[in-house]
Amino acid sequence: MVKPAVLVLTNELDVGSDLVVRVLRERQVAFLRINTERMTERSFSWIGGKFSVMTPRGVMQLDDVRAVWLRQPVWPTFEGTTAEVEVLQNQWRAVVRGLAVLGASWINPVDAGLAAESKILQLATAARVGLDVPATCVSNDLDLVRGFADAYKGRVVVKAIDAPLIDDGNTSRFVFTSRLDLAMLAGRDNLESVPMIFQEEIADKRDVRILVVDGEAFAFAIDADPGEVDWRRIGREAVITHIAAPPDVISKCQSFLAALGLRYGAFDFAVSADRYAFLECNQNGEWGWLQRATGAPVAETIASALTRMPQTAVGRP
Amino acid sequence: MTTQPCLFLALAERQASKLDTVAERYDEERDELLVEQDGIWIPAATHPDGPPKTKKADIERGEDVKGW
Numbered sequence: 161m162v163k164p165a166v167l168v169l170t171n172e173l174d175v176g177s178d179l180v181v182r183v184l185r186e187r188q189v190a191f192l193r194i195n196t197e198r199m200t201e202r203s204f205s206w207i208g209g210k211f212s213v214m215t216p217r218g219v220m221q222l223d224d225v226r227a228v229w230l231r232q233p234v235w236p237t238f239e240g241t242t243a244e245v246e247v248l249q250n251q252w253r254a255v256v257r258g259l260a261v262l263g264a265s266w267i268n269p270v271d272a273g274l275a276a277e278s279k280i281l282q283l284a285t286a287a288r289v290g291l292d293v294p295a296t297c298v299s300n301d302l303d304l305v306r307g308f309a310d311a312y313k314g315r316v317v318v319k320a321i322d323a324p325l326i327d328d329g330n331t332s333r334f335v336f337t338s339r340l341d342l343a344m345l346a347g348r349d350n351l352e353s354v355p356m357i358f359q360e361e362i363a364d365k366r367d368v369r370i371l372v373v374d375g376e377a378f379a380f381a382i383d384a385d386p387g388e389v390d391w392r393r394i395g396r397e398a399v400i401t402h403i404a405a406p407p408d409v410i411s412k413c414q415s416f417l418a419a420l421g422l423r424y425g426a427f428d429f430a431v432s433a434d435r436y437a438f439l440e441c442n443q444n445g446e447w448g449w450l451q452r453a454t455g456a457p458v459a460e461t462i463a464s465a466l467t468r469m470p471q472t473a474v475g476r477p
Numbered sequence: 478m479t480t481q482p483c484l485f486l487a488l489a490e491r492q493a494s495k496l497d498t499v500a501e502r503y504d505e506e507r508d509e510l511l512v513e514q515d516g517i518w519i520p521a522a523t524h525p526d527g528p529p530k531t532k533k534a535d536i537e538r539g540e541d542v543k544g545w
Contacts, residue, residue, distance in 0.1 A: 255506035318488065326489055326534065353483035 163224040164192040165263070166466045169256065170231035171197050176448045177231050179459035180466075189467050192220050199252055206258060207320035210335060220449040227469040228259060228266045229361050229462070230273065230446070265423075266468035267374070267462070268443050272421035276443040279357060281420070283438075288413040291438040294430075300355040304347050304349050308358055309340060315361040317389055321354075336390040362430035362437045367391050369428040370405050371458060372413050374465035378458060379405035380450045381431075400453035409436050416441060423465065 166184060170177040172195040185193045192213065203214035211222040233256065235249035257270060268276070275281060280298060287293045297308040298321060309316045317337050324335035340358060349427035367382040383399040391398045415424050426445025430437045451458045481487065
């Protein structure tokens with residue numbers, strides 16, 4: 161009977177989990193990676209107060225799991241209507257949430273992670289812990305947006321308030337952060353269909369991502385054309401460097417995570433000559449590409465965080 | 478009422494090629510990684526099916542934990 165100490169919940173295409181699994185394996189840590197989109201292919205049960213999973217290596221009981229890495233679960237696909245599929249997937253979501261009874265520590269706790277997806281909560285929390293937050297307007301009211309833009313002499317960027325990727329299966333569209341072109345607002349109804357984030361532009365900035373893993377921080381500069389508002393437009397042409405971030409900024413990032421009950425966060429900053437401006441914190445932000453470019457031991461640090469976690473008395477994910 | 482698309486959709490840029498570029502970067506990485514075969518983790522490059530291919534829609538999955 162194999163009793164894993166670490167449980168990884170993700171999908172089979174997740175490179176980040178591959179990197180961490182490799183470290184766990186090298187360290188001979190007993191782990192179980194569940195690629196959730198394939199849960200229908202395995203016996204998965206809670207009986208007699210214990211979770212068990214049938215794997216090709218035999219039955220794994222989960223009572224010794226100390227840490228759960230909630231990485232990128234993807235749910236199984238089913239035949240049926242959209243409503244039917246959603247309900248069927250919800251049954252698996254419910255079982256996985258039931259893993260709360262294991263009493264393990266989670267990176268990140270489910271409820272805290274979901275709450276932290278709110279960019280408004282992120283901005284408010286960042287300000288509360290003392291980070292420099294650019295002036296921000298979230299609105300669907302274009303009159304108000306025009307006034308906000310006037311206050312910043314038209315130097316305002318616009319971005320999505322939630323996931324910006326539109327994927328219809330064949331093509332992808334993405335709402336990058338871009339400079340607000342006031343001409344685009346001409347002739348529009350005053351109330352837009354959806355609100356967006358409008359924010360004062362940080363001029364001549366350099367992008368910095370700070371990863372905080374259970375208290376330990378890694379900072380990276382992502383250098384692109386200084387005139388490019390969103391470096392993601394140029395992808396791999398960006399130059400990535402492992403840098404030292406100011407200790408007070410790191411300390412405030414740690415406070416941010418503590419305030420939201422998180423153990424991991426990927427913070428994005430726009431850094432200019434006189435500002436270290438907080439943009440957002442992705443509670444499940446990608447890091448594999450940063451490790452690859454710089455050799456920073458992020459996977460090792462995540463693996464260490466997962467293996468030093470004690471079981472908690474409170475079984476709340 | 479205006480017939481223009483909403484600002485959000487007007488700003489959405491077709492990015493298949495850009496995301497493919499990022500996907501290619503991840504797929505290069507996969508050759509060096511381990512994949513599961515019958516419950517055992519083996520080097521991806523030696524897996525009979527080769528390393529799994531990253532879908533471009535997966536690139537931003539970091540934001541896809543919603544819906545729990």
